[in-house]
Amino acid sequence: MARKKIALIGSGMIGGTLAHLAAKKEMGDIVLFDIAEGMPQGKALDLSQCGPVEGFDAKITGTNDYADIAGADVVIVTAGVPRKPGMSRDDLLGINLKVMKAVGEGIKNNAPDAFVICITNPLDAMVWALREFSGLPHNKVVGMAGVLDSARFATFLAWEFDVSVKDVNAFVLGGHGDTMVPVTSYTTINGIPVNDFAKIKGVSESRIDEIVDRTRKGGGEIVGLLGNGSAYYAPATSAIAMAEAYLGDTKRILPCASYVDGKYGLDGLYVGVPTMIGAGGTEEVIEIELSDEEKSNLKVSTDAVEELLEACKGLDSSLA
C-alpha cells in the first residue's frame, strides 16, 4: 500500500513542527509548501536528516509549487501571519483572508480529495473562508483550536490539583478567541466532575474561575512571553491528533471548529464543537446539553465569529 501524503501549507514555526511530528510518527510522506523561496526546501533537508538519528522512514520535500501537493490525503494550513504582542487574533483578518484565498485555490486545483485542517487565525473565520474558497465539502474542511484550548485548560487544572494530565479531560467550546467557553460541567478528573474534585481538594470556585480565564487568554499569554510570534508546539501536536483520527478512521470525539448548520441553534457557521473524526472527515457534530449560562456564553462567542464572517464578506465580495 502506498504511503499516505501529508501536505503542509505554510512552513513556518507550526509548519516545521508539524513536519517533524508527522515524520517521527511515520504518518506518511510530507510536502512542505511556502511562498518563501528556499525556506521549505531547507527545512525539508534539515528534517530529513533527523531520520537516521530518530529512525523514521518518511520522504520530506519542500516546494513553492502547488502542483507538488497533488494527491495529498491530509492538508494542514498554517499559511499567513501570526499576531504580535498587543494585537488580537482578529487584527489578522484582512491579511490572512487574502492568504486563505490563494491557499483555497491551490487546494481546489491540486488536492480536492484531501482532509483539510486549518490553523491560521482568526481561526473560525479563516476555516470558513478557506472552505468557501476551496469549494471542498464541509465535512472535509475543519479548524484546529478546541484540542489546543482544551489541552491548555487540562494543563492548568493538572497543575492546580497536582494530578497527572492524563487524568484530566477538559473541554472548551466556541470560537477561538477570548470569548471561548471552557465548560466545567463537562470537565472531569478521570470521571469526577471538576467542581466536585475542587471541593475534595479544597480549591475554591474563584480559583477555578481564574483558571478558566487563564485558558481563555492562553494564546495571548504565550504571545506576550515570546515577544515575536505565537505558540507552535501545542498547536502542531493538536492538529496532528486530528489528522491521525482521520487517517486511522478512529472516530475520536475532539473539540474542533466544524461546520454547524442547525445544531446549537447555529446557521452555517464554523465554530468549536465536539466532533467525531473518522475516514469521512468530520463525521458528526455532537450537540450536548448546556446550562442557561453556558448557552449564553456560547452565544457571545458565536456572535463574535458571525461578526468576523460579515467582515470577511465586506473585504471579499466573492464571499458575500
Ligand SMILES: NC(=O)C1=CN([C@@H]2O[C@H](COP(=O)(O)OP(=O)(O)OC[C@H]3O[C@@H](n4cnc5c(N)ncnc54)[C@H](O)[C@@H]3O)[C@@H](O)[C@H]2O)C=CC1
Ligand atoms: N488555531 C490555533 O489554535 C492557532 C493558530 N495559530 C495561527 O497559525 C498561523 C501560523 O503561525 P506560525 O506557524 O507560528 O507562523 P509563521 O510566521 O512562523 O509561519 C507562517 C508561514 O506562512 C507563510 N505564508 C505566508 N503567506 C503565504 C501564502 N500565501 N502561501 C503559503 N505560505 C504563506 C509564511 O512565509 C510563513 O512561513 C498564524 O496565523 C497564527 O496566528 C497559531 C497558534 C494556534
Ligand SMILES: O=C([O-])CC(=O)C(=O)O
Ligand atoms: O494566540 C495566538 O495568536 C495564537 C493562537 O491562536 C493560540 O496560541 O491559541
